[in-house]
Structures are given as structure tokens and as C-alpha cells.
Amino acid sequence: MDLNPPAGENYANPQICFFHVIFKAAALAFYMLSAFFVDSFVIIFVVTVLLSALDFWVVKNVSGRILVGLRWWNEINEDGESVWKFECLDQESLARMNKKDSWLFWWTLYLTAVVWIFFGIFSLIRFQADYILVVGVCLILSIANIVGFTKCRKDAKKQLQAFATQNLTSRLSSTIQSAFTVI
Numbered sequence: 001m002d003l004n005p006p007a008g009e010n011y012a013n014p015q016i017c018f019f020h021v022i023f024k025a026a027a028l029a030f031y032m033l034s035a036f037f038v039d040s041f042v043i044i045f046v047v048t049v050l051l052s053a054l055d056f057w058v059v060k061n062v063s064g065r066i067l068v069g070l071r072w073w074n075e076i077n078e079d080g081e082s083v084w085k086f087e088c089l090d091q092e093s094l095a096r097m098n099k100k101d102s103w104l105f106w107w108t109l110y111l112t113a114v115v116w117i118f119f120g121i122f123s124l125i126r127f128q129a130d131y132i133l134v135v136g137v138c139l140i141l142s143i144a145n146i147v148g149f150t151k152c153r154k155d156a157k158k159q160l161q162a163f164a165t166q167n168l169t170s171r172l173s174s175t176i177q178s179a180f181t182v183i
Helices: 014-038 040-066 091-095 099-125 129-182
Strands: 071-078 082-086
Touching: 014 040, 014 099, 014 129, 040 071, 040 099, 040 129, 071 129, 082 129, 099 129
Parallel strands: none
Antiparallel strands: 071 082
């Protein structure tokens, strides 16, 4: 993953980028600043988890599909086993994805989890078990998206390699076949 944002390129989907970031920022900001304004732990828990759940949904169902062309979900089959399902755009569409959108998507996805881990460590140091619960729920939602999209990206790369191999094999076979028909 490239650490620097692509230069000279604008965001192709600024509204989606905004909503991709705003729910993450809102959950983190509310959690961080709520102690100054709210006395009720229940309100802090509910609002923070609600904002984090909204972020999870937006990332999983909207921004992941639009910004990086990936979508994932998990199903339980008839045997009771968990099955990961992945969906990605075709390779031509993936190649046209905006690099700046992609960079923002991946960095905010990972950075949010790092910040939640930091808040969790801080809550542990301060012996605040109830706040560890809030952080734990938010971290689990964040990590679920990281795992889902990382697996989806790996699956997309496998599909690309399989497509390239199949295409190369097909062309090679066609070339060899046409060479023998000439003889």
C-alpha cells in the first residue's frame, strides 16, 4: 500500500469520501469529547456504537463498492458453516478506479482501528471497564470491515491472476492452433 496520496488527482467521488470519513470521525469525536458534555455512560455507549454501526454499514455497503469496487458479506450455509462471499468489479473497471479515493478508503479503514486500539489501551490504563466495552464493540466493527475488505481484495487479485492466465493460455492455444493450420 502506498503511504502517500496520489499527486495531482482529485477525488472522483467526493460525497462518498465525505460520508466514508464522517461517521468514523463522528464516532471517534463523540467518544473522545462526550466525557466533557455527557454524564450518562448509557448515552455515550448508545451514541458511539450507533455512529460506529452507521460507519460499518456505509463502508461495507456503499463506500467499499464505490471507492474501491469491492463488496463482501458472510453467509451461514445449510451445514451451519460460515461462508465468506466476495464481489468485485471487472478488471477493466477496477483499473479505472480513482487512486485518491482508494488511498483514502484504505488509510481511514486502518487508521480508525488503530485509534480505537489506542482508546482501548487508554481505558485499560485508567481501569475503565465500561469504556473498554464501548471501544471493544467499535473495534470489532472496524476490524470486521478490515478483514472483509482485505479478504475481498485478495480474492479479486486471485480472480485477476486466473483471468490473465486463462486469457494467456487461450491466446497461446489459438496461436499454436493457427500455426499448425498454416502448415
